[in-house]
Amino acid sequence: MITVGISAFYHDSACALVIDGELISAAQEERFSRQRFDRGVPLYAFRSCLDGAGLHPSQVDCVAYYEDPVRKLGRQLWMDPAGGGDVAGATLDATFPEREIRERLGFDGRIEMVGHHEAHAATAFYCSGFAESALFTADAVGEWDTTTYGIGSEDGIRLTEAVSFPHSLGLLYSALTSYLGFSVNSDEYKVMGLASYGKPRHRSTLDQVVTSSDGGQFRLDLRYINAKPGKMYTNQLVELLGIPPRPPGAEVTRAHEDLASSLQSLLEELLLEKLDHLYEIHPSENLCYAGGVALNCVANTRLRRRAKFRNWFVPPSPGDSGSAIGAAMLVDHRLTGKRHIARLTDARLGPASDGRTVAAVLDGADVAYEDYSGDEPALLDRVAGLLRDGNVVGWCHGRMEFGPRALGARSILGDPRDRGMRDRINLLVKKREEFRPFAPAVVAERAAEFFDLDVDSPFMLETVDVLPDCTLPAVTHVDGSARVQTVEAGADPRFHALLTRFGELTGVPVLLNTSFNVRGEPIVGDALHALSCFARAGIDVLVADDIVVLRDAVPPGWGRAVERAASYNEVTVHNDSYTFFM
Numbered sequence: 080m081i082t083v084g085i086s087a088f089y090h091d092s093a094c095a096l097v098i099d100g101e102l103i104s105a106a107q108e109e110r111f112s113r114q115r116f117d118r119g120v121p122l123y124a125f126r127s128c129l130d131g132a133g134l135h136p137s138q139v140d141c142v143a144y145y146e147d148p149v150r151k152l153g154r155q156l157w158m159d160p161a162g163g164g165d166v167a168g169a170t171l172d173a174t175f176p177e178r179e180i181r182e183r184l185g186f187d188g189r190i191e192m193v194g195h196h197e198a199h200a201a202t203a204f205y206c207s208g209f210a211e212s213a214l215f216t217a218d219a220v221g222e223w224d225t226t227t228y229g230i231g232s233e234d235g236i237r238l239t240e241a242v243s244f245p246h247s248l249g250l251l252y253s254a255l256t257s258y259l260g261f262s263v264n265s266d267e268y269k270v271m272g273l274a275s276y277g278k279p280r281h282r283s284t285l286d287q288v289v290t291s292s293d294g295g296q297f298r299l300d301l302r303y304i305n306a307k308p309g310k311m312y313t314n315q316l317v318e319l320l321g322i323p324p325r326p327p328g329a330e331v332t333r334a335h336e337d338l339a340s341s342l343q344s345l346l347e348e349l350l351l352e353k354l355d356h357l358y359e360i361h362p363s364e365n366l367c368y369a370g371g372v373a374l375n376c377v378a379n380t381r382l383r384r385r386a387k388f389r390n391w392f393v394p395p396s397p398g399d400s401g402s403a404i405g406a407a408m409l410v411d412h413r414l415t416g417k418r419h420i421a422r423l424t425d426a427r428l429g430p431a432s433d434g435r436t437v438a439a440v441l442d443g444a445d446v447a448y449e450d451y452s453g454d455e456p457a458l459l460d461r462v463a464g465l466l467r468d469g470n471v472v473g474w475c476h477g478r479m480e481f482g483p484r485a486l487g488a489r490s491i492l493g494d495p496r497d498r499g500m501r502d503r504i505n506l507l508v509k510k511r512e513e514f515r516p517f518a519p520a521v522v523a524e525r526a527a528e529f530f531d532l533d534v535d536s537p538f539m540l541e542t543v544d545v546l547p548d549c550t551l552p553a554v555t556h557v558d559g560s561a562r563v564q565t566v567e568a569g570a571d572p573r574f575h576a577l578l579t580r581f582g583e584l585t586g587v588p589v590l591l592n593t594s595f596n597v598r599g600e601p602i603v604g605d606a607l608h609a610l611s612c613f614a615r616a617g618i619d620v621l622v623a624d625d626i627v628v629l630r631d632a633v634p635p636g637w638g639r640a641v642e643r644a645a646s647y648n649e650v651t652v653h654n655d656s657y658t659f660f661m
Contacts, residue, residue, distance in 0.1 A: 080415050081138055082489070083125065084407030086145040086175060086198075086399050090116045090264055093400035093481075094124035095428075096132060097407040100419030102206065104128045105481045106429040107400050110604035116265060117601075120183040121403075127430045135186050140520060140553055145402040146195040148173040150222035154244060158307050191413075193406040195221025199397070203367035204231035204406030205412070207392035208422025213361040214238070215354060217369035218398070219249030219264075220465065226353065226370075228295050233410055245306030246298045248349060249372055250445065251289060253303050253340045254311040259335055260325035261313065271377055272515045273446070274343035275558040277336030284320060285341050293348060295356045320612040347378045351358065351385055358387040365390045369405070373397035374483065376542045376562050383534070383541075394539035395426035396482030404481075424537055425490050429479030432606040434624025439497045440610065441628065444637075449627040455573065462622055463580040464589065468495055470619035473503060473595055475609035476573055477624075480602075484539040485594035487520055487574035489602050491618065493553060493591040495519055500553035500591060507617030509574035510598040516562065519554035520592040522578045523565040528587060530563050539564040553591045564592060 084095040087141050095105035106125070109115055111123030129136065152173045163295075168559045178192055193201070199216040214229035214236060225247035229238035253263045256270050283511050288304065291297045303316040317324060322334045352364070366388035373379065373393050412418050432436045441448050451458035466472055467578075472492045480486045493500045493507060501517055518539055526532050529551065531544040545555045554561050568575040582588025594602045595609060597616050603609045606623040613621040613628070621628040
C-alpha cells in the first residue's frame with residue numbers, strides 16, 4: 080500500500096510518503112521553492128518523496144489530505160468573509176483541494192480527507208511506538224476543533240471530546256503575539272523566548288480573557304479577542320491591559336516582557352489543567368501530543384514533569400506540516416487494517432544533500448576547497464578544530480530534516496563556551512532579535528552532565544536548566560535554561576561523531592546549533608542552497624558533506640552578487656491580522 084499525505088493551502092505545505100504503514104520520507108515545500116511558509120501545492124516535495132523511493136505518481140494507491148474541506152468551509156462562512164479584514168487568497172470552495180491535487184500533482188487515483196485534528200493526533204500516535212496512548216491536540220483551529228482529547232489503540236485513533244472555535248489556546252497566543260508586535264503564524268516562538276525576561280505581573284488581568292470550564296472545555300471572552308477576519312485583539316483588550324500595543328520593530332520594554340511572561344504562565348496552567356482532565360477520561364501511561372501549541376517547548380517540559388502521564392511523545396513537526404505524515408499513516412491503517420508500530424527517532428526524512436555539486440561549482444569558479452571524501456575522521460578533526468578556534472560553521476550533510484528545527488543536517492554550528500558567539504551569530508548571520516536564545520546539541524549519553532534533562536530530546540522540543548557548574552554562555556538563556564537536542568550515535572552517526580570529537584578537544588561534547596538560513600529565508604534545502612547562504616552570510620566555514628570551504632577562499636564579489644540575486648528573500652512582511660480564515 081503506497082499512501083501520500085498532503086498538507087497545503089494554509090501554511091507550511093508538506094508531503095509525506097508511507098509504504099505499508101512505514102514512514103519513508105517527508106519534506107516541506109518551502110525548502111525547495113525557497114518561499115518561507117509556502118502554502119501552495121507541495122509539488123516539489125511530492126516529486127522529491129516519490130523520486131527518492133523510485134516511484135511514479137501512477138503507483139500511488141491513495142492521497143490523504145490533512146483536513147475536511149466541507150467542514151472547514153462552514154467555519155469560513157461563519158467567520159463572515161464579507162465583513163472585512165485581510166482574506167486575500169482564501170478559497171471558499173470545498174472542491175478546491177481535490178482539484179489542485181489532481182491537476183497540479185497529476186494524480187487521478189483515490190483521495191481520502193482526514194479531519195485536521197485527527198491528522199495531528201495521528202502524527203503523534205503513529206510515530207510514537209506506543210501500542211496505546213491518550214491523545215491531546217491543541218492549535219489555533221482546524222475545521223472547527225481547536226483542542227481535542229482522545230485515545231489511540233490497535234484499532235486506530237478516536238477523538239472523544241473537542242473544544243470548538245473560536246475558543247482556542249492557539250488563537251489566544253497568536254492574538255497576544257500580534258499585540259506584542261510580532262507576526263502571527265510565525266513568531267509565536269519569539270513570545271515564548273521573550274517570556275523568560277519578564278515576570279507574570281499581568282497574569283490576573285489576562286485571566287479575565289479566558290474562562291476554564293468543567294471537563295476539557297474553556298471559553299475566550301470575545302470582547303477582547305477578535306475571531307473574525309481583521310485585527311486579532313480589540314480596543315477593550317488594550318483598555319484592560321493598560322499597555323499600548325507594540326508597533327512592529329519598536330523597542331521591547333519591561334511591560335512587553337511581563338506581558339509575554341503572563342501569557343506563557345496562563346498557557347501552561349490551562350494546558351496542565353486540560354491534561355489532568357484527559358488523564359481522568361483516558362488514564363493511560365502514555366501521552367501523544369501534537370498541534371502547533373506543542374511547539375512551545377518551555378511548556379512541554381513543565382507539562383511532562385507535572386502531568387500524570389509517564390511516557391510522552393511529541394513529533395518533530397507537531398504543526399500543520401507534520402499533519403501530512405499523520406494523514407498518510409491514518410489512512411493507510413484504515414484501508415489496510417494493519418499498523419506498523421515503530422518509534423520515530425530521526426527527523427531526517429527529506430532528500431540527501433550532494434556536496435559534489437558544490438565541488439563542481441567551486442571548480443568552475445577556481446575557488447579552493449578541501450575534499451575529505453573517504454576520510455571522515457580527518458574531516459571531523461578539521462571541523463572540530465575550526466569550531467574550537469571560534470569559527471562559525473555552516474553544516475550540510477545527509478538527508479534534510481523535517482519540521483521547523485535544524486537538527487544537525489542543515490545547521491549553523493558554533494562553540495557554546497564562547498561568550499561572544501551568540502551575539503556574533505545574531506548580528507552577522509541570523510540578524511534577529513537579541514533576546515532570542517540559541518539551542519545546544521549534545522551527545523545523548525552525556526546530556527545529564529550538562530543539563531537537567533531526564534529524557535531523550537532528539538527533536539529539540541524540551542527546555543531545561545543548564546546545570547550550575549556548566550559554563551555554556553552561548554546557549555544559555557537569560558533564565559538559565561536551554562532548548563536541548565540530544566544526538567544518538569545510531570540516529571545521526573556523523574553529527575554525533577563531530578560532537579564527540581569537539582568534546583575530546585574541549586571537554587564539552589556540546590555545540591551551539593541553529594538553523595542554516597538567514598533572516599526571512601527557509602532553512603537551506605540542499606548543498607547549493609547552503610553555498611548560496613554561506614556566500615551571503617557571515618559564516619566562516621561551509622561543510623557540504625565531505626567538502627570544506629573557508630571564507631577566505633571565496634571572492635568578495637560572490638556574496639554581493641548572490642545577495643542581489645536573492646534579495647527578494649530578505650523582505651519580511653509583518654502579519655498582524657487574523658489569517659486562520661484560510
